[in-house]
Amino acid sequence: MSKLKVRKAMVTDAGAMAEILREIGWSERRNSLPLGEVTGPIASLLERFERDDGHEVFVAVDEGDGVVGFVNVHWVPFIMLGALEGYVSDVFVSPSAGGRGAGSSLVKRVMEEGKKRGCMRLMVTNGRDKPSYKRGFYRKLGWTERPQVVNFVYYYTEPWS
Ligand SMILES: CC(C)(COP(=O)(O)OP(=O)(O)OC[C@H]1O[C@@H](n2cnc3c(N)ncnc32)[C@H](O)[C@@H]1OP(=O)(O)O)[C@@H](O)C(=O)NCCC(=O)NCCS
Structure with a gap:
């Protein structure tokens, strides 16, 4: 089995990232859209992140530079903490590459x-x-689970509704 490595994401990785999200299949609506409609918004975000150091996306790639997974982190300045908190919004690995250490890496x-x-x-x-x-x-x-903290969200729209 080929060795995986981690590198910074490029805008051209958007299509492979969209494919991974569809393989994982958490959204019926996303899976029913043409691939370009899933790829476009990802490419726009990657372009934006290239100009904004407050967000980073890394991809795990195989020996042929095929993307098998990605992680997205946002460096959030907290006044209360007087420091940054890194908010990890996405961690996804293609099921076909699962269990090979990509997610952990x-x-x-x-x-x-x-x-x-x-x-x-x-x-x-x-x-x-x-x-x-x-x-x-x-x-x-x-990582430690925080039993005293509850996660609230306020929805404007349901995700992928
Ligand atoms: C969770 C996920 C990122 C793991 O990626 P991965 O590349 O398979 O993970 P690794 O190979 O690095 O395995 C690390 C550990 O995760 C666990 N793991 C392995 N496969 C897993 C799977 N399919 N689902 C969940 N956990 C898994 C294993 O316990 C493994 O530990 P071990 O090596 O001591 O057994 C991947 O399964 C995934 O994308 N899942 C769907 C999205 C998700 O749940 N993201 C994380 C929550 S935000």
Whole structure:
């Protein structure tokens, strides 16, 4: 099996990232759209992030530079903390490349970047019903669940409604 590595995402990775989201299949609506309609918004965000150091996307690639997974982190300045919190919004690995260390390598890369930036902590939301939560994906990487914190959201629209 070929070795995986992690590099910064490029705008041209958008199509492969869209394919991964569709393979994972969390949204029937997204999976019913033409691929270009899923790729376009991802490419726009990647273009924006190239000009804005407050956001980063890394991809895990195989030996042929094929994208098998990605992570997206946002470096959020907190007044209360007097420091940055890194908010990890997306961690996705193609099911066909699962269990080969891509997900762990992507999160570890974010952990290294946060350290370089003098970040105070990283944060992610993880569905309790998801295999990643049940199998302790973040715990194994040294992350701690905060029992005293509840995650509220305010919806303008349902995701992918
Ligand atoms: C969770 C996910 C990123 C793991 O990626 P991966 O490349 O398969 O992970 P790794 O190979 O680095 O495995 C790391 C650990 O995750 C766990 N793991 C492996 N496959 C997994 C899977 N399909 N689902 C959940 N956890 C898994 C394993 O326990 C593994 O630990 P181990 O090596 O001690 O057994 C990937 O399954 C995925 O994209 N899932 C859907 C999206 C998601 O849940 N994202 C994370 C929550 S925000």
